[in-house]
Amino acid sequence: MKLDIVIPIYNEEETLPFLHDRLVKVCDALPDTQWRVIYVNDGSTDQSLEIMVKQRETDPRFAIAELSRNSGHQAAITAGLHHSSGDAVIVMDGDLQDPPELIPELISCWRGEANVVMARRRSRRDKGLRRVGFNLFHRVFTWITDFPVPPDTGIFGLLDRQAAEELKRLPEQNRYFPGLRSWVGLNQQVVYYDRDERGGGKPKQSLKRLARYALDAVFSFSYKPLRVMTSAGIVISAVGFMLACFFIIKRLMGVEVAQTGFTTLVTLMLFLGGIQLIAIGLVGEYLARIYDEVKQRPLFIVRQTHGLEKTGRNGG
Ligand code: UDP
Numbered sequence: 001m002k003l004d005i006v007i008p009i010y011n012e013e014e015t016l017p018f019l020h021d022r023l024v025k026v027c028d029a030l031p032d033t034q035w036r037v038i039y040v041n042d043g044s045t046d047q048s049l050e051i052m053v054k055q056r057e058t059d060p061r062f063a064i065a066e067l068s069r070n071s072g073h074q075a076a077i078t079a080g081l082h083h084s085s086g087d088a089v090i091v092m093d094g095d096l097q098d099p100p101e102l103i104p105e106l107i108s109c110w111r112g113e114a115n116v117v118m119a120r121r122r123s124r125r126d127k128g129l130r131r132v133g134f135n136l137f138h139r140v141f142t143w144i145t146d147f148p149v150p151p152d153t154g155i156f157g158l159l160d161r162q163a164a165e166e167l168k169r170l171p172e173q174n175r176y177f178p179g180l181r182s183w184v185g186l187n188q189q190v191v192y193y194d195r196d197e198r199g200g201g202k203p204k205q206s207l208k209r210l211a212r213y214a215l216d217a218v219f220s221f222s223y224k225p226l227r228v229m230t231s232a233g234i235v236i237s238a239v240g241f242m243l244a245c246f247f248i249i250k251r252l253m254g255v256e257v258a259q260t261g262f263t264t265l266v267t268l269m270l271f272l273g274g275i276q277l278i279a280i281g282l283v284g285e286y287l288a289r290i291y292d293e294v295k296q297r298p299l300f301i302v303r304q305t306h307g308l309e310k311t312g313r314n315g316g
């Protein structure tokens with residue numbers, strides 16, 4: 001059987017040598033498997049590309065797709081999927097946070113009839129704000145999404161050919177890979193693992209990028225923000241209407257209406273103005289994403305490949 005391992009790489013010169021050694025060790029031990037690594041070089045500016053090319057020279061089972069510039073983690077994964085052709089495709093990060101030693105377990109789960117195998121984190125070793133952010137995101141996302149996605153799963157996992165082909169058909173611009181993978185359905189299984197620390201270097205996705213990724217996840221898989229705003233509007237209007245009735249009746253009954261203070265008025269005005277702006281912002285988030293879809297720009301541009309057939313826009 002043929003196995004492809006897709007790995008996005010952006011400035012990973014520190015980890016690439018270790019990644020290579022651990023992958024070779026694990027994959028060579030797989031029975032009856034013809035394996036291939038597809039590195040997607042996402043516009044690295046350090047020595048990563050040179051290191052990958054060297055690895056390929058000594059071991060042609062390592063192939064490379066070079067993107068035209070840094071296009072982001074999700075675009076790089078998509079590019080890798082479009083270049084894959086194996087019976088199964090494993091997607092994993094290149095920083096050794098996803099341990100290659102889990103590959104045999106992913107494969108045995110797939111052999112047991114699963115179309116999609118997701119690696120779910122039992123624990124993680126990220127620190128500080130990232131850790132808080134990741135945990136918060138998974139809690140909030142599980143609550144907010146209209147579509148069930150197992151929590152604590154990232155991109156790490158295995159897709160069989162059918163699942164990979166179905167995923168390739170999804171042309172979304174702002175992608176949340178774990179959500180799309182769940183959306184495809186078929187027979188999905190979970191295996192558990194402990195997420196390691198980075199093999200070296202600093203995280204390559206800035207907190208800003210991660211925040212954007214989190215928003216993509218929410219807005220691609222939930223209409224709840226819009227519904228919450230509608231509900232808030234209904235509640236506020238109802239309260240306003242009742243207050244109006246209350247004051248009219250009081251006036252008709254000749255009861256003196258208390259003077260409303262300046263402070264109350266200003267507070268109310270700012271509060272309602274704020275809510276309105278938030279609501280417009282939320283609509284804008286959806287609108288901006290629609291705009292991205294309408295433009296239909298390709299998700300990635302391939303500059304050059306080493307040992308792969310070049311695939312164009314979204315594989316088309
Ligand atoms: N990566 C990429 N393009 C980017 C940022 C990151 O291809 O613009 C790769 C990176 O080299 C690594 C993987 O995506 O292999 C995950 O990145 P990182 O470890 O920075 O993300 P985190 O673990 O914080 O989610």
Ligand code: MG
Pocket residue numbers: 093095097198203
């Ligand atoms: Mg990482």
